[in-house]
């Protein structure tokens with residue numbers, strides 16, 4: 001598990017390092033960045049942090065051997081992920097309506113690539129949690145709850161980096 | 171898991187009759203196996219098949235180099251587009267679908283559980299999945315060559331903007347498919363690496379301490395870690411390049427606000443460590459063979475480990491030596507010159523340690539031993555010529571000439587061909603329970619190790635004289651049309667034909683011995699490591715009884731003992 005996370009970290013690390021380099025090189029980027037929807041980003045940060053809390057609760061329940069309770073918490077975490085994706089979708093629709101697409105300029109290319117890659121991880125995490133939740137409901141494979149939780153925290157942490165870089169730093 | 175827990179788990183395992191001996195169907199056994207040895211074989215045969223395809227490609231473009239404008243038997247008249255696609259796919263195949271799968275995945279899968287003294291990988295299903303993804307990637311790559319517009323032709327380094335837009339490279343399908351194939355191949359190796367590292371850490375035989383692990387296992391695992399730590403930025407880069415190709419973003423295209431040198435950083439941050447990813451397992455294979463046939467304790471076991479780790483760490487800070495002509499800051503070029511020269515220290519040290527192992531040994535010149543010695547000798551030439559290229563001043567002159575090409579083939583052929591042969595001849599009895607023919611093995615050895623020099627020594631010469639690589643027809647450019655070099659170019663090509671011809675002997679010997687070879691016992695070479703304790707070929711589950719480990723792997727010719735070897739599983743008297 002740690003190896004999966006390790007290699008994922010270097011992937012995002014690479015992407016963000018590129019972003020930072022280009023960001024520092026081109027002044028025009030802060031102008032482009034000022035068009036991102038900070039409010040939506042903030043809401044999403046909040047949603048993800050809450051869902052991470054549920055993941056911790058799920059882990060806690062699993063440790064005490066309460067499979068069904070863990071499954072319930074996992075379900076809540078998945079719900080958080082779902083909410084996140086909905087907000088994201090609204091945000092993207094808005095932006096595309098305003099004419100900011102992935103080809104507009106390199107900032108927007110980064111924006112869509114980084115957020116898109118992150119969103120894919122959100123979906124992957126939700127799927128994994130769904131599978132683990134089914135097992136947990138029947139009291140099986142409880143240690144897995146911890147692993148999906150770890151993965152979810154990772155997804156969360158990546159977002160914590162993305163948020164200030166893309167939404168706040170103008 | 172502690173070794174105790176492992177023991178408990180293992181007996182538990184047997185109690186459940188996991189390896190119950192019901193007849194497995196053909197599909198279960200050969201097509202979708204969970205057994206690490208069979209997955210290793212799958213990697214081996216797929217990798218070798220890809221290697222043969224890659225070699226045929228080199229035949230095509232070498233013929234074009236030596237006899238430009240003439241039809242090439244089997245291929246016909248070669249067009250510039252086809253030439254580019256051949257060069258690119260040759261490089262990609264040889265590194266990603268031949269060297270890596272054979273050296274790391276095939277040997278790693280086969281050897282790690284056997285030499286650790288356990289029954290299988292920790293995650294057999296992930297292991298199987300890794301091979302399936304790899305196979306898929308190989309198929310996608312091969313199909314991409316035949317797509318409309320032809321296969322990808324921007325070289326295996328795929329520098330943008332040439333690689334990033336079909337307007338420039340004219341391969342609207344070949345380019346993205348190539349990239350997809352490479353990305354899938356990376357995923358396969360990430361999955362495989364997880365297994366390797368976890369298995370070595372968790373399932374060693376009781377008593378096997380860190381310094382009792384055979385060098386080859388260390389090397390494969392260090393290489394896996396190196397790969398996992400370096401490939402991330404390139405995966406991120408590949409996503410960006412893929413979007414550039416298919417969605418019209420401009421991450422790397424200056425015309426659209428991007429930066430092509432950024433790709434070079436991402437690529438070589440991975441690309442240079444990758445050289446050591448394949449080098450280290452080759453070094454490991456050679457270490458096993460040398461110690462066994464010198465009948466002598468491996469000299470400097472700990473030195474080898476720590477220099478390997480040092481090489482791994484250093485390999486992360488040398489990448490920009492590939493960018494001396496890309497317009498990087500000269501101060502940066504100086505820094506990277508220094509780090510590059512530094513990295514040659516541990517590598518050279520390893521080679522000298524190997525030579526010291528040979529010194530004073532009672533050497534048995536078996537076929538694997540010949541290959542192992544040849545590895546050390548030929549790799550030295552590659553290493554020495556690398557020093558010229560590491561110095562930014564000289565590299566600016568040599569860059570993108572056949573000199574560079576000869577240099578890296580003098581490293582890659584020993585790694586991916588000569589060391590692999592050493593390993594194949596050495597472990598063949600374990601894999602198939604039979605011996606390969608030693609006489610034909612030696613014929614094959616001389617027919618490989620000698621003509622290989624005939625290919626690449628002349629290319630040092632033509633490269634230093636200015637022959638530019640990746641040019642379709644050197645005669646097209648008056649200043650490159652150097653009649654004095656034509657003989658050298660042709661000599662290289664003829665040597666290639668000779669070398670390829672001798673490989674036929676290998677394949678006949680290999681397949682004949684697989685079915686008809688002399689029967690090998692469990693331990694035909696009188697070697698110490700644990701894989702030789704298992705029957706040949708080992709059944710699913712490997713050992714009749716899981717071995718304990720009492721000592722390091724290289725106790726050969728220990729004074730005061732009657733036999734000249736001392737297997738790791740034999741209790742002290």
Ligand code: HEM
Pocket residue numbers: 225228229231232257258260261262264265269324325326327575579582583586587625639640641666
């Ligand atoms: C069978 C013997 C081989 C021959 C005769 C051969 C020959 C060549 C030649 C002539 C080129 C470059 C052509 C050009 O740049 O115009 C080339 C490129 C290359 N080869 Fe080989 N090669 C052989 C085996 C290998 C092996 C075993 C490896 C690696 C494990 C390898 C890795 C590469 C790479 C990475 C490139 C660069 C491709 C590029 O520029 O995109 N080759 N080879």
Ligand SMILES: [Cu+2]
Pocket residue numbers: 441442488489491492
């Ligand atoms: Cu390099």
